[in-house]
Amino acid sequence: MKTECCLVKDLLPLYAENMVSDETAALVAEHLNECADCAARAERLRQPAAEIPAPEATADEAAPLRRVKKNLKKRKAAVALLAAAAAFLAVFAVFSHLTRPNYVPFENSGAAVHIAANGVMSVSFSEAVTSCRVVPVQIPDAPEAYEIEIEAWSSGWDKILGKKAGTVVLPESPAKEQPQRVYYCDMAKQGDLLCLYGEPRDDGGIVLPRLFLGAYFFAALALAAAAGLLRVLLRRNEKAATALEYILFAPLSYLAAHLVLLQGFVSYSAARDFVMLCAAAAGVYGILAGVRMLRKTEKY
Ligand SMILES: [Zn+2]
Numbered sequence: 001m002k003t004e005c006c007l008v009k010d011l012l013p014l015y016a017e018n019m020v021s022d023e024t025a026a027l028v029a030e031h032l033n034e035c036a037d038c039a040a041r042a043e044r045l046r047q048p049a050a051e052i053p054a055p056e057a058t059a060d061e062a063a064p065l066r067r068v069k070k071n072l073k074k075r076k077a078a079v080a081l082l083a084a085a086a087a088f089l090a091v092f093a094v095f096s097h098l099t100r101p102n103y104v105p106f107e108n109s110g111a112a113v114h115i116a117a118n119g120v121m122s123v124s125f126s127e128a129v130t131s132c133r134v135v136p137v138q139i140p141d142a143p144e145a146y147e148i149e150i151e152a153w154s155s156g157w158d159k160i161l162g163k164k165a166g167t168v169v170l171p172e173s174p175a176k177e178q179p180q181r182v183y184y185c186d187m188a189k190q191g192d193l194l195c196l197y198g199e200p201r202d203d204g205g206i207v208l209p210r211l212f213l214g215a216y217f218f219a220a221l222a223l224a225a226a227a228g229l230l231r232v233l234l235r236r237n238e239k240a241a242t243a244l245e246y247i248l249f250a251p252l253s254y255l256a257a258h259l260v261l262l263q264g265f266v267s268y269s270a271a272r273d274f275v276m277l278c279a280a281a282a283g284v285y286g287i288l289a290g291v292r293m294l295r296k297t298e299k300y
Pocket of ligand 1: 004
């Protein structure tokens, strides 16, 4: 009996699929009538669908696969973000370098004021000056009178374009008055004011460097500290901690950009510098966010 059971057990799969000869089928059927064990086994083989808990098994196998796929997607996004941010920073570095104003000291500027026969005033520069800014300044205690302040610089970008400041006509006041004085702001020398035309004021005067970038720097520092502290306090709340990290990256990026691009807080072109700082900070933010995303995906 035992030996027969072993033989039947081996034949059962073929028997269930009707892949045995009629003689073998008859023998197996005869044994199944006599042997309850083998009959039960044959019964199980005939109901494969009921026997295997198929849907749950495939779901269990698919879940890790889905996670791997999702992880791969995130990694791709992180790498794309990193590449974009790095490319942006590289382009920005070149752009920033090319457009940086190199202020021309007065003695190289060749700045001279001319008055035409019709009274129109202009200022001419040497070839060393590629760009200039002419700023009318109201004199506080003399509403009709005004002065002109001139800033002159060169930049790599201007040189590529072959740009020259040349001769610039000075703006008139709304009352068609000519300026009382014309000053050259020597930014290369801490903003010394040199009088090109008219009687210089008693105070002589210097251009004050704009210091608001310092205030922005410390505001960013305070924001970074606040976000960092909250991040530590809320470390158990994963969603809040993640959001706070992305918030924290913003002031950190700005601080990094400031430290790399500026020396201290003194700026004679603060508006331009601020735009440059924000652009550089955006690039740094992309790098920080990309690295963080990449590190999160590797944890799986
Ligand atoms: Zn049997």
